[in-house]
Amino acid sequence: MSNPKFAFFLGCLIPFREASYEISTRRIAGAVGIDLVEMTDANCCGLPIDPINHDMTVALAARNLCIAENMGLNIMTLCNGCFGSLAKVNKELKEDRALREKVNGYLKEISMEFKGNIEVKHFIEALAEDVGVEKLNSFVSRPFIDLKVAEHYGCHFLRPHKYLDTGDPENPEVLTKLIEITGAKVVDYLDELQCCGGTVIAIDENVPIYLTRNKLVNIKKAGAEAIVTICPNCHMIFDLNQPKIEKTFSESYGLPVLYYPQLLGLAMGMPPEDLAVGELRVKADKVLNRLIQKA
Amino acid sequence: MSRVMTSEVKSGANEPIRIDTKFKNMVLKTPGGETLKICFQCGTCTSSCPIAKISDSYRPNQIIRLAQFGAKDKVLSSKTLWLCAACYTCVDRCPQGVEMESVIRTLKNLAAKEGYIPKIFKDLGLTVLETGFLYRIQQLRSKSREKKGLPPLPNPKIEDVKKLADKTGFATIIGEESA
Numbered sequence: 001m002s003n004p005k006f007a008f009f010l011g012c013l014i015p016f017r018e019a020s021y022e023i024s025t026r027r028i029a030g031a032v033g034i035d036l037v038e039m040t041d042a043n044c045c046g047l048p049i050d051p052i053n054h055d056m057t058v059a060l061a062a063r064n065l066c067i068a069e070n071m072g073l074n075i076m077t078l079c080n081g082c083f084g085s086l087a088k089v090n091k092e093l094k095e096d097r098a099l100r101e102k103v104n105g106y107l108k109e110i111s112m113e114f115k116g117n118i119e120v121k122h123f124i125e126a127l128a129e130d131v132g133v134e135k136l137n138s139f140v141s142r143p144f145i146d147l148k149v150a151e152h153y154g155c156h157f158l159r160p161h162k163y164l165d166t167g168d169p170e171n172p173e174v175l176t177k178l179i180e181i182t183g184a185k186v187v188d189y190l191d192e193l194q195c196c197g198g199t200v201i202a203i204d205e206n207v208p209i210y211l212t213r214n215k216l217v218n219i220k221k222a223g224a225e226a227i228v229t230i231c232p233n234c235h236m237i238f239d240l241n242q243p244k245i246e247k248t249f250s251e252s253y254g255l256p257v258l259y260y261p262q263l264l265g266l267a268m269g270m271p272p273e274d275l276a277v278g279e280l281r282v283k284a285d286k287v288l289n290r291l292i293q294k295a
Numbered sequence: 296m297s298r299v300m301t302s303e304v305k306s307g308a309n310e311p312i313r314i315d316t317k318f319k320n321m322v323l324k325t326p327g328g329e330t331l332k333i334c335f336q337c338g339t340c341t342s343s344c345p346i347a348k349i350s351d352s353y354r355p356n357q358i359i360r361l362a363q364f365g366a367k368d369k370v371l372s373s374k375t376l377w378l379c380a381a382c383y384t385c386v387d388r389c390p391q392g393v394e395m396e397s398v399i400r401t402l403k404n405l406a407a408k409e410g411y412i413p414k415i416f417k418d419l420g421l422t423v424l425e426t427g428f429l430y431r432i433q434q435l436r437s438k439s440r441e442k443k444g445l446p447p448l449p450n451p452k453i454e455d456v457k458k459l460a461d462k463t464g465f466a467t468i469i470g471e472e473s474a
Contacts, residue, residue, distance in 0.1 A: 049465070106463060156381075202416075
């Protein structure tokens with residue numbers, strides 16, 4: 001059987017600040033058999049400018065969708081923001097004829113047309129659906145023992161529910177199942193589906209600082225030793241900004257934040273360097289030591 | 296055009312609210328604003344809202360009520376409007392089916408059209424117009440990608456982005472309309 005194949009939509013935050021997500025994803029994709037084809041002409045997913053002009057957001061998202069349609073491939077994204085924007089616009093354009101006519105009017109200017117014959121998936125969905133949890137489980141050669149982690153899905157992977165087919169937004173399961181195959185135990189914590197505030201960092205930096213501080217405190221209380229994320233924006237707030245949050249509140253969390261493909265790769269026996277674990281701001285040594293000693 | 300933005304949507308004690316009776320219909324006619332009229336002020340949005348938990352001014356149900364009343368200037372000039380993180384919790388929980396995020400986004404889009412636009416969004420908009428992306432990725436970083444064995448970054452046709460910006464009115468809003 002041939003590998004599942006996707007048009008790979010990287011977005012901009014990952015190459016700008018969060019390269020370890022891309023590096024670890026490419027390693028995992030190669031190892032478990034997901035083929036990624038580069039979208040060389042892709043542009044911004046549109047989401048960041050939605051507050052000032054919705055039509056431009058839809059037009060930018062639609063241009064990306066058309067590029068993938070021309071490649072004859074479904075899109076795979078890593079960033080929740082890109083996923084939410086592309087998946088929502090894809091569904092709206094498929095279902096709303098008036099919107100589609102308007103947007104195709106814009107696209108005509110650049111000799112493109114939305115046809116509505118592809119799907120948009122997040123990497124996590126591709127792993128769970130196109131590879132399958134059982135098959136992924138067979139790749140795990142060095143599971144974690146006694147490692148408690150907290151998961152953070154991120155809003156745009158789950159909501160708005162009517163546009164995204166990723167499970168119950170109040171009780172999601174897909175990431176939880178994927179974490180469990182690595183041997184790590186997922187602990188529940190208070191307000192775990194709450195937003196990190198990352199999208200408004202440019203308007204008011206205090207919003208993500210306060211919201212994520214509450215999350216870090218709750219995660220610590222629940223006894224987790226690490227956090228697992230699937231979105232570069234959330235990750236940046238939890239990891240890159242963790243020292244700043246600690247300083248602001250004179251508290252100490254010391255919680256390493258791993259991207260899911262990093263966690264999976266470690267459990268598959270890959271060396272941490274291949275997964276760019278060293279690029280994390282909060283050092284993950286505690287997690288790594290545990291893995292090596294108990295393997 | 297850039298206007299002075301006030302910090303709160305809440306009514307000040309001595310400040311009269313000017314009502315524009317046509318404002319509600321303007322919102323209802325804008326795609327995304329249609330569900331404004333069905334909000335019955337149960338407050339589920341505000342009690343679910345992560346921003347409302349930590350802010351003393353952001354109350355989504357109040358923004359909706361003021362918009363229903365026609366308090367156009369009050370709503371559109373409010374800085375508070377821009378605090379919505381688009382987490383969509385209110386959208387999923389609204390018992391009336393109000394598309395809260397779409398309504399608030401519609402209000403922000405109208406505010407931007409009227410010239411109430413935070414500077415950061417103008418800057419971000421310019422970057423999108425010049426590079427096709429939100430962030431300018433420096434040459435140095437492109438080189439380090441090569442070293443790590445990563446493929447080159449996408450390089451979108453900027454004339455396409457510019458044409459879309461002209462057609463959608465985006466270029467006008469950020470003040471970069473091409474002649």
